[in-house]
Amino acid sequence: MMKAYLSVFRLRINMGLQYRAAALAGIATQFFFGFMFVMIFQAFYAHSVSTPPMTLAAVITYTWLKQAFLAFIMLWFRDNELFGLITSGNIAYEMCRPSDIYGLWYAKLLATRLSSALLRCFPILLITLILPRPYRLELPADLLTFVLFIAVLLVGLLMIVAISMLIYISVFVTMSPSGSIMLFAIFGEFLSGLIIPVPLMPGWMQHIVNALPFHWTADFPFRVFTGDLSKSEALVGLAAQAAWLIGLVALGKILMNKALRRVVVQGG
Amino acid sequence: MITVEGISKTFLVAKREPGLKHAVKSLFHREYTAVEALQDISFLIAPGEIVGYIGPNGAGKSTTIKVMSGILVPDRGSCTIKGFTPWLDRVNYVKHIGVVFGQRSQLWWDVPVIDSFELLRDIYNVPQAEYKKTLTLLVETLDLGSIMNTPVRQLSLGQRMRCEIAASLLHSPSILFLDEPTIGLDAVSKIAVRHFIKEINKEKGVTVILTTHDMNDIEALADRILLIGKGTLLYDGSVSGLRSRFGTRRTITADYHENTKPLEIPGASLLSWTPERAIISVDTEQVMISEAITSLSSQVELLDVTIDTQPIEDIIVQMYKEYEI
Amino acid sequence: MKLYFKYMLMLLRSEMQYRGSFLLMTFCQCLTPFVTFAGVYFMFERFGELKGWSFYEVALCFAVTQVAFSFTECFARGFDVFSSLVVSGNFDRLLVRPRSTVVQVLGSRFEFARIGRLLLSAGVLVWAASQIEASWTPLKVVALVLMVVSGVVIFTGIFILAAAISFWTVQGLEVANIFTDGGREMIQYPLNIYHKWVKRFFTFIIPFACVNYLPLLYILGRDGADHPLYALLPLIGIVFIAPCLLVWRIGVRHYRSTGS
Structure with a gap:
């Protein structure tokens, strides 16, 4: 079982590594957008009437992390192969395989994100670390914070894949891959704090955001990194992430089984 | 009258080698290999001929077709078709030709065939009366009556190919280029397509140049074949001549x-x-x-x-x- | 032009074959600028102002940009997805038809669902225009209309440029996003909030400032930009299409000599 997942995994990483030009282009694009966001935040901070709940330095670091780990946190990723399987009804073949479909697809999506992030995050992180202030990416205060960041980032990644599995499952109903992705991605992007960091939102909005899983995938890890959240908050958050992850995977499996049963009844 | 004289075309193909080191190097400096796709190709085709253009994959067949249909500009040589040099006066020239690429569709996938035809009528600016006449003839000879209102995606491959051929004849071209028109078709459809090609050639005097890998196409249709290999013309003559020389x-x-x-x-x-x-x-x-x-x-x-x-x-x-x- | 509408009608008919999906997409498309705009709104709620610009002023800037961009995406989408036409070899098909390649590529694709986005942005535009502290004169209205028109032309030009890259290479085309999506994001805000070099780039290389920032100053009567010529600046932006079309022609010529 594990072996099947691993080989799906390795195949994806190899494929991702082949598209070097795409990776270079991606890095350049991320830099451009990063600088733009930083400049916009700078402009807002320049004449602030009250003291904002996050320092400019923290917001800038947040922005660079967002650009570097985009592949970990975006909901826009699409795997046309999987969509094709669903909309064409060829999913029936997939069901002949001995492995559980949820697990296989999960591994495939996870691998795509990992390979794409591996190629793109290091150059961005390295360069932003040596940029002149105030553009620099500021490292966390101590090693423990950094370790915690890695932990919550990875659990966040597992969560985002679980959420994107829900997108794929929703296509069974909507039969419109682009529609499903957009619906999730547009709200997800905002609710994860990718448009503006959660602390900068008004109070009532923050309540909504905190009640939903999205912010655990991006806003939370990044604020652990910047020290905006304390270590104890990070640990509590890690537990919350784990609970969400279990819930999302369980939900996904239940919905998937339901959807597949329907496919079988309809005869594909 | 088609005159092709001394056409040559060389492509530069970037060398690709595996490995990260090479990938980085190729970002700054690329090495090219010159591939001679066509070397000094010359032939004449008279109006009303059906010519089979054959050769193995990569021999230069589609390059020649691309040059003759005005898509590609050759390095050297001249080509005159109906008084035009195809690549110089593209827009005016292509009004006189029809092109069918067997592996690609020119019909709009999601709409009924007739809608595609009407758009093509507008693209080619065909007067309504003339369009009506041509369409009636095509629908009749190709037996398209029952499928005109079906979206293209629901057609079988054979039906689609018949529609493709009809689509490329709506503007009554006097020269028809067929690039592998029978590829992937079943036996019945192949025969229907061949029959039709023969027919429009006879009825309307359309000059037909077709490439194919199916020698039955050649035997059924072509009075004359051109054989190309590695970019050079190896044989130009009749099928029976080929037999007596090689067979x-x-x-x-x-x-x-x-x-x-x-x-x-x-x-x-x-x-x-x-x-x-x-x-x-x-x-x-x-x-x-x-x-x-x-x-x-x-x-x-x-x-x-x-x-x-x-x-x-x-x-x-x-x-x-x-x-x- | 007539042909272009024929293409449009045809593709609309195709799209209507999948009505449910189309309606969902239209709805989603109108959400995209909505959440971005919500972000802008929240930032103003938190910070009060942006280097002296009020919320409604920035909203106007945002709306002009979004209207122009979504209009372009709706009608010039063919250039946006042009690389697939080259990769699949279907560009050859366009070359054997007796029409200009630009018209045919324009007609190859329409993204009607973007109308959702267009409508929402247009709503914001009208709303912001009615809320800003400016005394509207006929010339200012003309300026506003010209801003949108010229914005469409510049975005189309950028799409054409980006598409022309595929004549040489189809790898790493993502870079073109810097100028399409990136350009849009940038000029959603008044250009003077950025560094000088950004402002210069978007004034002299890609003349976005002429369609957005400078006429906006005139409409708002800011920074001494009260000369009526400011209202006509967007016309300069329209000139930008010329070099883009030239590059396209060179690209087509390159394609026809290499067949790549």
């Missing part, structure tokens, strides 16, 4: 009473041999068939003899071998 081999299958002694026929080669049957290949330029049979009957007691001419398919394979392409 000089005959296969003799002989059945006889049991005979364990090996056969020996001068000038012929034994393809297979059992104590009851032998299959022999004879080159008629070296040995006459009658001589071979005489020699045979002197060695065994013959029961039955059949003589087969080589299928054109084999001739082509043989030619490919001979020219090392």
Whole structure:
């Protein structure tokens, strides 16, 4: 079982590594957008009437992390192969395989994100670390914070894949891959704090955001990194992430089984 | 009248080698290999001819078609078709030609066939009366009546190819380029397509230039073939001419009473041999068939003899071998 | 032009074959600028102002940009997805038809669902225009209309440029996003909030400032930009299409000599 997942995994990483030009282009694009966001935040901070709940330095670091780990946190990723399987009804073949479909697809999506992030995050992180202030990416205060960041980032990644599995499952109903992705991605992007960091939102909005899983995938890890959240908050958050992850995977499996049963009844 | 004279075309293909080091290097400096796709190709085609253009994959067939249809500009040489140089006055020239790429569709996937046709009418600016007339004729001869209102995605491959051909004839071109028109079709559809090509050639005098890998297409349609290999024109002439020049081999299958002694026929080669049957290949330029049979009957007691001419398919394979392409 | 509408009608008919999906997409498309705009709104709620610009002023800037961009995406989408036409070899098909390649590529694709986005942005535009502290004169209205028109032309030009890259290479085309999506994001805000070099780039290389920032100053009567010529600046932006079309022509010529 594990072996099947691993080989799906390795195949994806190899494929991702082949598209070097795409990776270079991606890095350049991320830099451009990063600088733009930083400049916009700078402009807002320049004449602030009250003291904002996050320092400019923290917001800038947040922005660079967002650009570097985009592949970990975006909901826009699409795997046309999987969509094709669903909309064409060829999913029936997939069901002949001995492995559980949820697990296989999960591994495939996870691998795509990992390979794409591996190629793109290091150059961005390295360069932003040596940029002149105030553009620099500021490292966390101590090693423990950094370790915690890695932990919550990875659990966040597992969560985002679980959420994107829900997108794929929703296509069974909507039969419109682009529609499903957009619906999730547009709200997800905002609710994860990718448009503006959660602390900068008004109070009532923050309540909504905190009640939903999205912010655990991006806003939370990044604020652990910047020290905006304390270590104890990070640990509590890690537990919350784990609970969400279990819930999302369980939900996904239940919905998937339901959807597949329907496919079988309809005869594909 | 189509005149092609001394057309040459060289492509530069970037060298790609595996490995990260090379990938980085190639970002700054790329090495190219020159591939000569066409070398000094010349031929004449008279109005109303059907010409089969054949050769193995990568020989330069589609490059020639692309040059002749104005898509590609050659490095050297001249080409005059209906008084135009295809690549110089593209917009005016292409009004006179129809092109079918067998592997790609020119019809809009999600709408009924008739809608695609009407858009093509507008693209080519065909007057309504003339369009009506051409369409009626095409629908009749290609038997499209029942599928005109079906979206293209629901058509079978054979139906689609018939529509593709009709689509490229809506503006009544006098020259039709067909790039593998029968690829992937079943036997019935192939015959229908061939029949139709023959028909419009006869009725409307359309000059047809077709590339294909199916030699039956050639035998059924073409008066003349052009054989291209490695970018050079190797043969230009009739199918029967090809046969007399290359198809000089005959296969003799002989059945006889049991005979364990090996056969020996001068000038012929034994393809297979059992104590009851032998299959022999004879080159008629070296040995006459009658001589071979005489020699045979002197060695065994013959029961039955059949003589087969080589299928054109084999001739082509043989030619490919001979020219090392 | 007539042909272009024919293409449009045809593709609309195709799209209507999948009505449910189309309606969902239209709805989603109108959400995209909505959440971005919500972000802008929240930032103003938190910070009060942006280097002296009020919320409604920035909203106007945002709306002009979004209207122009979504209009372009709706009608010039063919250039946006052009690389697939080259990769699949279907560009050859366009070359054997007796029409200009630009018209045919334009007609190859329409993204009607973007109308959702267009409508929402247009709503914001009208709303912001009615809320800003400016005395509207006929010339200012003309300026506003010209801003949108010229914005469409510049975005189309950028799409054409980006598409022309595929004549040489189809790898790493993501870079073109810097100028399409990136350009849009940038000029959603008044250009003077950025560094000088950004402002210069978007004034002299890609003349976005002429369609957005400078006429906006005139409409708002800011920074001494009260000369009526400011209202006509967007016309300069329209000139930008010329070099883009030239590059396209060079690209087509390159394609026809290499067949790549």
